[in-house]
Amino acid sequence: MTALALASFADEAAFRAGVAKADEAGRRVVGLWSPYPVEIGAIGEGTAAPITWISIAGGLASALLFYGFIWWTATQSYPFDSGGRPLHSWQVFLIAPIEFGALAAGVAGMIAFIVRARLTRLHHPAFDISEVERASSEHFVFALACDAGDGGAVLALLAEAGAVHSRIVTR
Amino acid sequence: MSDAARWLLPSMFDHKAITDAIAGPLVEGKAGKRWWIAVLVSLAVTGIGVLATGISFTYGPGMWGNNSAVVWGFPIANYVWWIGIGNAGTLISALLLLTRQKWRNAINRFAEAMTILAVSIAGLFPIIHLGRPMYFYWMAPYPNTMGLWPQWRSALVWDFWAILSYLLFSLIFFYLGLIPDLATLRDREGPRHWRRIWGAFALGWQGTPGQWRSHQRLQRVMAVIATPLVCSVHSIVGLDFAASLMPGWTESVFPPYFVVGAFFSGFAMVVLLALVIRAALSLEALIRPAHLDACAKMLLAAGSVMLLSYGSEWMSALWTGEAADLRFLRFSFTGPYAGLTYGMILGNCLLPQLFWSPALRRSVPVLVIVSAGVLVGMYFERILIICNTLSIGYEPTAWTLYVPTLVDFAILLGTGGLFVFAFLLLSRIIPLVPMYEIRELAEAAKGDAR
């Protein structure tokens, strides 16, 4: 029967210290919530690098597709004389695709972000934990896995680490 | 006094205080009487614009001052002006983010909001100005019975894509930054249904390190894309004119010069908004004199660049000695529009020079006057770009002056009202200052303070 120890900290420094302490004590941090970006070592889900590549790829691909489309409409689908200009006026055909590519890159990036950040989960179990709610405004919160047995020790550890509030939840 | 602390009062060092200061005034708090009055006034003004637009749609563009030679008038000037204002927001968030300017935090959110509103309004004008507005969608590529596609060589089509991309991109960028704050609102005590809405838009944000990492990453990526995008958009607006063969329009300097001009007017608007919001939401703790000072420096720099680009334009005319260009130059300084020309120089180039003095950079009245001056000056510039060239083209026999009508003014006024109205609504439902970034700042400030 496992339990979860939840600790809330008032500021970043204490939070970092707490996490460090728990680490030393060999406790496994199973969740971290902060009101603004806080980087703590390797803890938390993996890298975000793919977002960059997806975004760039999405942008480039769309721009190329768009240029292809323009080329097709102007020279294949319905070619006609407009002011004696070349049918394939590539210099000016470049402009719209560039703009569109930028937009597409943004969209691709956004999608990548949503997927990677596992968003659109409006009913995540974490939301049942009241601490997490406060983590979006003022508290820094982390959760340790522990057995129901040594709850007291964990709470002591957390208190010593400077948690403004901590408790054990069992399921 | 250390760096971060310059941008924040100690009263804001506590995260709770930040949240309350920023989230407090939203729907949970009562909308003051001032807000209601502002809403009603702006609605009334918007109504005038809607009426004027209705008149134009009913009787035709003949209701405006446009004529056979000056076929473009206020609507196009309005378009260029608004899209210019729409420039600053994204630039501030993107450029200052990339250059890690801490002070951007206090202003970037409402600057972005401003961008979206301004660009949306700007987007209306290419439609309003049409002779047959009901067919505006013919500019979009869609399979049709005629088998026709848009004219990709037309600067107006470039515009179409530029505005569209810019608007949607800015919207995404804006929303991205908003997500964590929406989560804050969701989790805060407040009206249930609003919390549901915020919650829905917060997409289930928790603030775990992984989410933050992705969030930060995408923000940087988009910032990197946004910066050139903004420039390209305004360059394309410049190309509307530069990619022609009319004297005074065929200027290779136009694209960069439009970008600077846009940035310029945009920043002026940001300053005005900052002052208003600061007073209205009493955010003096967040929007510090240092912020105003920084914006003022921006205006000073941009104003000087404007002076340079005007100068280069005039000099190039003098150097080339092209008769048409010279006549054009003489016309703009001695012709019937000369007043506008001098007004433009005053507002865009001379007034900002006041900001060489640090005291004036922090004086609210001066900031108001100069920013207003810049906005007016930039409008003069827009209208001059159109009227000067079209009034005196190559054929002297076709020379005609342009005189706007009441309807023209009413439409311009109306869009102003619309802008204010929309902004007032936004100010009640989204935090106009990004809370999570202020928290970060506060943390840093605390660190410095110790």
Added chain:
Amino acid sequence: MSSLSEPDFVARREVLRLIAAGAAASLAGCSKPDQPIVPAVEDKDGDRAGRIRRYATTTTLAGYGRGATALVVDGRPIKLEGSARHPASLGATDLFTETAILDLYDPQRLRAPAGPAGIAGWPMLERALIARLAGSNGEGSVLLTGRITSPSLLTRIAEARTRMPGLRHIRSEAIGDDAEREGARLAFGRPLTMRPRVGEADVLVLLDADPLGPGPDQVPFARAWADRRRAPGKPQRTYVLEPSPTQSGICADRRIALHPALVVNALLAVAGSLGAGNSSGADLPPDPAALVASVIRDLNGAQGRAVVMVGRGQPPEVHALAAWVNQRIEAPIDWIDPVDPDPSGHVESLAGLASDMAAGRVATLMVLDANPVLHAPPSWHFAEALERVPLSVSFSAFPDETAMATRWRAPLAHSLESWGDARSPDGTASLIQPMVKPLFGGRGALAALAMLDPAGPRPSDHDRVRHQWNAIDDGHWRDLLVAGVIEGTAAAPVPPGDARLVMPAPGWASAATIITLPPSPTLWDGRGATNAWAQECPDPVTRQVWGAALRISPGDARRLGVDDEDLVAFAGLSAPIKIVEGQADGVATLPLGHGRTAGGPIATAPGTLGAGTDAYRLRGPRGDWLSGGVTLVPTGAKAHTPRNQKDFALDGDAASLFPVVAPGEAIPKPPSRTTLLGAGPERPPDAPQWAMVIDTSACIGCNACVVACQAENNIPAIGPEQIGKGRDMHWLRVDRYEHEHGGGYQPVPCMQCETAPCEPVCPVEAPVHSAEGLNLQVYNRCIGTRTCQANCPYKVRRFNFLDYAGADLWGDLDPAPVTAQRNPDVTVRARGVMEKCTYCVQRIETAKHEADATGEALVTPVTACQAACPTQAIRFGNLADPASDVANLRRDPRHYALLEELGTRPRTTYLAKVRDVGDGEGEV
């Protein structure tokens, strides 16, 4: 009692009948006349729907006929063109023939006779006349007409007078030729008409004369003049001495402003040099004197090859002296007996009538197509005198001043609605063939006369005309109708005998300002004032539309401290000022025919400035074309004078828009620039490549092309205040330029650029380029971004800012009839749509269809403007055919393109204006 109530009763019946008839007329639209009319071109397959058929007919100006061809579609005449066989048309038209078609459909036209008891019917009018004339010998009855050259009409009048000896026919044309006639009488003892053979003149001296200006003789004179100047060999030199710039002055090689009173001195100097003896006191200011000196020099060298012409405004003695001078220099001139047989003077006969009426000696007055109340000198109080005529009736197309003053007014049929004939200024007779039954129930002149002569026999007008030309057998009659012109009717030149030397007294410029009163180039004597196209046609000198302004010299303006559009008061009038370069000091000019007080909503449209600009009010009691001395009093007020060209002066490089060269001089070809622009899609090799070349040297600024284009292409008139806003719809504009090398006219249609700047900028591809080089505008694709016009260096595109096609300039009158004039081959443009010159693509397509149908080679189509041009300044054709006109003209050393340096490669190009200043120091 019953006698009183009866007309009322009848009236009511009549009114109902009329309303019904009117409704029917407007519904049924146009129906063919009863008698068969014969198309000039017979087509095998009969009347194909929508097929344009051409009929020969005649239009009149000041009573003279000008041959015309009516273009008729499904029974609707839609346009008038010239008739190549007619000496006063030569296939071309003038402004007045072009505008005539709109008169036909004008909603302002009278629709029913109206009498003292209000709207009445023809029977009532007839009854009224019979009551007065039946059995009488016409004593106390007067027929007042304008100039009549129509043989049938003259016969008819003579016939009536045999029955009614007492009937007087008084002929008085508003713009008469009294001075010319009187001059001839002084010189030769009898009235003769001067017909210069301009083609043989190396030197042309115009003293206050404007033969290139408006008038019945404009077209043939201008053609001969232009042909002579085009011809290789010795250049022709035109001198003009005149008080105010006219088309002749603007087109002259050397022109100088001269006070009208001093013109006689110039002629005296010339005469003196030819042995007339020196007359003391005939001095001239230095500049004119210098010009006269070179005139004399040229005349000496041009025995038998020079002509001196004197203007209508000059007194008879000056005309007489000119006749003598012309004889001394053996000028190439034909003298003919007047085509208008009436020996009496226009002014004096009308004056006589006025006094007779005032004295109550006139019992019955029938005014036939004349408007004396407008043009009679005010001191005669013509209208008041008219009051005293018990029975007066005016036959008129429009409710003009006279029609409103007479007790009765009756609708006069349009010349396209009635049978008749007329003589051209050289005597050639041509037939007037109706194209439609009277649309508004009017009656032709012959029918009207029949009412004056109730006792007479009543053959139909058609029969009368046919009888006049004793066309006994149908074949002959048919041939006459096909030709329209009756061969061999031109007046033969008569030997005038030796001209008596009449020495007029030298003149001196009075201290007080005098005002010259020329006919309006757009409204002629005021007739045009009811015509929206004429009103909207820019004046060739001031480019003003919808009204007149008082023209004064820059010097006088400075002295008065006034500027353009300042209202000045003078002699009971008040008119806005227009400062005109080249106006003589101390002389103001106010064209006739403006400021009408009646005639309908167009003539009296707001913005036409009202009676304040009615120049006729300035006529002296002797009806001269000069006012007495007046003083101009600035009122401080301003009046808007809409003009669709503000600036004439070309400074510096802009002069390259309108280069002026000496005879034989060539235009330097601009260096061909390399372009980064890739080549466009290649055009099919067999497609014709349309192009136009316009010879600015031949253009006399008559505006015939402008209105021809308007009529052909369904271009609406938009009214004064739209023009005042700087909007105009003319696809073709005639620019006027002035610069130190001289001025002139430049018609500017669309340039049809090969690399059109307007095409690629349109987001929806409304402008496209045809394989034949046409720059086409697809109206129903246009969404009205106006980017094309913004980017057009020539500013030749026109935008429908409002619903102009549906615009109603006719007040509360239903404009529906006007739509019947529209050309079915041309789209009527909607609001918010850009439009432009198409090179008359509908005519090109018709020509191609013909070629397909007949299997013969494509006949090069003729554009509307080209067809109209009196001087053939506009040539259109296929550039791909090296033998074509345009291809040849493009090789002309004078050839140039507008704004060539922009690389737009226009298809419409120009020949530079030639100006032969000789020893003149380029004075303009």
